[in-house]
Amino acid sequence: MSESSLPSGVMTANINQLAGFLLKTSVWPATFGLACCAIEMMVTVSPDNDVARFGMERFCATPRQADLMIVAGRVSQKMAPVVRQVYDQMPEPKWVISMGVCASSGGMFNNYAIVQGVDHIVPVDVYLPGCPPRPQMLINAFLKLHEQIQNSPHAFNRKEIARQVEAAAMAETPLIEMKGLLR
Known part of the structure; x- marks a missing residue:
C-alpha cells in the first residue's frame, strides 16, 4: 500500500524515526551548574520559558536518571574529575551541552586552574556561546x-565514538595532568 493510498490521519515511520522522536521528547537534564551560567539555566525552567513543551522539565539531581549533562560555567582542574565521574554514571545514550564561553573554551580565564574547554573531559554535542547565554539561547x-x-x-555504539x-582530545591536550579521568 503506497502512502498516497493510506486513509487520512494515518502516518508512517520507520523504527529509527520513531526511536529518534521518543528519545528527543524525553530528555532529562542533569543539574550541573558551576558558575554564573547556572543562573540562566535555572531561569530556563521557569514558567516564562516552559521547557516542559520539549519534555525536559525534569532536571535530575542524580546522574543515573539523566541523559543530558549541561555543563554551565567554568570548570576548574579540581572539578574536572567530578564532571567526568558524573558523565560516566549517566546511562546510554547520553548527550552534553557546553553552556557559556567558559565551559566551551575557558573564556576569560586563560590560566592553569581552569580547563580550557570541557571537551577535554567529555564529548560535547552542542556548544552554546555567550557570557552568560540567555535562556532563549539554551532553548535554541x-x-x-x-x-x-x-x-x-x-x-x-556511542561509547566507542x-x-x-x-x-x-587527550592527544591534543598539552601537559595537563588528568588524574583519575581515564579508567
Missing part, C-alpha cells in the same frame, strides 16, 4: 540537540 541549543537526536542513527573523541 535544546532544539539543536533534538535535531541531532532525531536525525542520528540509533544503532551505533565517545572514546575515540576523548582519545583525540
Whole structure:
C-alpha cells in the first residue's frame, strides 16, 4: 500500500524515526551548574520559558536518571574529575551541552586552574556561546540537540565514538595532568 493510498490521519515511520522522536521528547537534564551560567539555566525552567513543551522539565539531581549533562560555567582542574565521574554514571545514550564561553573554551580565564574547554573531559554535542547565554539561547541549543537526536542513527555504539573523541582530545591536550579521568 503506497502512502498516497493510506486513509487520512494515518502516518508512517520507520523504527529509527520513531526511536529518534521518543528519545528527543524525553530528555532529562542533569543539574550541573558551576558558575554564573547556572543562573540562566535555572531561569530556563521557569514558567516564562516552559521547557516542559520539549519534555525536559525534569532536571535530575542524580546522574543515573539523566541523559543530558549541561555543563554551565567554568570548570576548574579540581572539578574536572567530578564532571567526568558524573558523565560516566549517566546511562546510554547520553548527550552534553557546553553552556557559556567558559565551559566551551575557558573564556576569560586563560590560566592553569581552569580547563580550557570541557571537551577535554567529555564529548560535547552542542556548544552554546555567550557570557552568560540567555535562556532563549539554551532553548535554541535544546532544539539543536533534538535535531541531532532525531536525525542520528540509533544503532551505533556511542561509547566507542565517545572514546575515540576523548582519545583525540587527550592527544591534543598539552601537559595537563588528568588524574583519575581515564579508567
